[in-house]
Amino acid sequence: MSTTREADLVIWGVTREGRPFRPSDWCDRLAGLVSVFGSDQRLAYSPLVRPVTVAGVRAVVVGRALADLEPRLYAFLAGFARDNELQSEEVEDALVASHRLVPPSLARPSGGGGEPREPV
Numbered sequence: 001m002s003t004t005r006e007a008d009l010v011i012w013g014v015t016r017e018g019r020p021f022r023p024s025d026w027c028d029r030l031a032g033l034v035s036v037f038g039s040d041q042r043l044a045y046s047p048l049v050r051p052v053t054v055a056g057v058r059a060v061v062v063g064r065a066l067a068d069l070e071p072r073l074y075a076f077l078a079g080f081a082r083d084n085e086l087q088s089e090e091v092e093d094a095l096v097a098s099h100r101l102v103p104p105s106l107a108r109p110s111g112g113g114g115e116p117r118e119p120v
Contacts, residue, residue, distance in 0.1 A: 006092065008064050008091055008092070009062040009074075009088060009094075010089050010091050010094050011027075011061075011086055011088045012059045012086060012087045012104055013058035014057060014106060015084070017085075017107060018106050019106070020057075021058075021084065027059060031046070031049050031050060033049075034046040047095075048066045048069070049061075049063070049066065049077070052101070057106075059101070060077070061095050061101075062077050087104045
């Protein structure tokens with residue numbers, strides 16, 4: 001994964017082996033680290049770290065501005081993807097146009113393929 005400041009980081013819930021990442025709410029938990037409860041007692045995600053679902057595949061989109069505003073947080077999120085062997089990519093304007101993202105393919109289950117990995 002290269003790091004450029006022109007594109008948003010997309011962390012897919014698919015491992016490098018093509019398996020779905022578990023638990024299934026991992027992206028809500030990860031984005032929840034930088035969320036707040038508003039005066040209406042509702043959870044509000046950061047505008048720079050958003051969970052999304054594209055074609056049934058869960059992901060977290062991290063805005064490029066976060067690398068400048070909070071470099072340690074950006075490094076933590078990128079490290080989460082690396083440490084858990086998740087597929088990630090940099091995509092121009094992914095934060096504002098997540099509907100145009102194309103998720104990676106999931107591997108076809110093989111006989112005795114084992115369970116998906118839990119997060120580190």
